[in-house]
Amino acid sequence: MxxxxxxxxxxxxxxxxxxxxxxxxxxxxxxxxxxxxxxxxxxxxxxxxxxxxxxxxxxxxxxxxxxxxxxxxxxxxxxxxxxxxxxxxxxxxxxxxxxxxxxxxxxxxxxxxxxxxxxxxxxxxxxxxxxxxxxxxxxxxxxxxxxERLVLLALLDTLEYLKRGGRIPKSVGAIGELLSIKPVVGVRDGEVVMLGKARGSKNGRNLLHQEVEKNGIDFTMPVLIGYSGLSDKLLRKYLEDNRAIWEDKVAEEDLPITSVGATVGTHVGPNAIALAFFRRE
Structure with a gap:
């Protein structure tokens, strides 16, 4: 069977x-x-x-x-x-x-x-x-x-699609775009939650890295890295800046990278980057 x-x-x-x-x-x-x-x-x-x-x-x-x-x-x-x-x-x-x-x-x-x-x-x-x-x-x-150890973390490049989908007020979305706010989101109890916000892409990547380090990755379990949109350029930049996470654990050419599909892409829009892993016990 x-x-x-x-x-x-x-x-x-x-x-x-x-x-x-x-x-x-x-x-x-x-x-x-x-x-x-x-x-x-x-x-x-x-x-x-x-x-x-x-x-x-x-x-x-x-x-x-x-x-x-x-x-x-x-x-x-x-x-x-x-x-x-x-x-x-x-x-x-x-x-x-x-x-x-x-x-x-x-x-x-x-x-x-x-x-x-x-x-x-x-x-x-x-x-x-x-x-x-x-x-x-x-x-x-x-x-x-x-x-129970599953972690999903994502850095969004824009608030536009959350605003258009009614998940944040239009006023918040407009101000966020004006200030180049990059939110980091995660999933808790089965629902998407905001974990923090940063001004600018570099600060956003730093905030995402802090959240990853806070949890710790169990490399004995499956790990996936994702990006939304037509290019993985922003994801590659994140991986380059935070090479220490992977060095001595996974060869760069073996990093498990995939594109994010329609179910989530509808709400996060293009140019988001995400990591999924199991938290260390």
Whole structure:
């Protein structure tokens, strides 16, 4: 009996081609056109549309029916599965998976309580556990335990998209842009929170570095670094300035870097940089 890992396109990893992994695409709508995230909408094309559009796109959660179709395949193959969803605090996708799984005892549902690359490293950890021969129940339990050490930190280049999405008042957004405020955000209890603000990009990168050091990275566990938009230039600058974090641990050419997709990109806009890791015990 094989163990399969199922997630949604709210996660971001450099390579999602693992045969044991099924990714359920979320829907992204620009105007009258709806795309299946990661299927007919690449990350680069998403950011091109985001920059060109006057309005933010709308994202739709996965439905119980979509999960049921996948669960039927799991049952037909005689397998079992672990579903890892994006945070229930940010989407109804977790509830959809839970509803669908009620009739499938071979399926275990885990709320990542996170999103994007943090959800991604939780999925990578789950696949590592499958490699070790763990059962689905064991994988789900160990993923839930590791989730408590999960850290996602991000430096935003602009407040524009938070303002347009109504997540901050327009007056705050206007003042922030005028003063070149760079916020550092994280995820706590499944929801995005502001951790601090800095004036200018250099100070923003320093603030992000302070938050990383405050937590400490467990390099025995998966780590991911992400950027939003069409260029990783700002991320490369951050890595160059803070080389000490990685030296003697990960070769520069082996740093796990990926682009951030539509689920988070809608709200942070282009040129954000992010790190996801497990806090040292």
């Amino acid at each position: 094989a163990v399969r890992i199922i997630t949604d396109s709210g996660f971001d990893v450099p390579d999602a081609s693992d045969a044991r992994l099924t990714v359920l695409p979320l829907s992204i709508t620009f105007g009258d056109t709806t795309y299946a995230d990661g299927v007919d909408l690449t990350n680069d094309r998403f950011f091109e549309l985001l920059i060109e559009s006057d309005e933010l796109p709308k994202t739709s959660q996965a439905t119980p029916y979509a999960y049921t179709q996948i669960f039927e395949q799991v049952r037909a193959a005689g397998d079992e599965a672990v579903v890892i969803t994006l945070s229930s605090g940010l989407s109804g996708t977790y509830q959809s998976a839970l509803t669908a799984a009620a009739d499938y005892p071979e399926v275990h549902v885990v709320d990542s309580k996170n999103v994007t690359i943090a959800q991604g490293i939780l999925v990578q950890y789950a696949l590592r556990l499958v490699d070790e021969g763990r059962t689905a129940a064991e994988v789900a339990s160990m993923v839930e335990s590791a989730r």
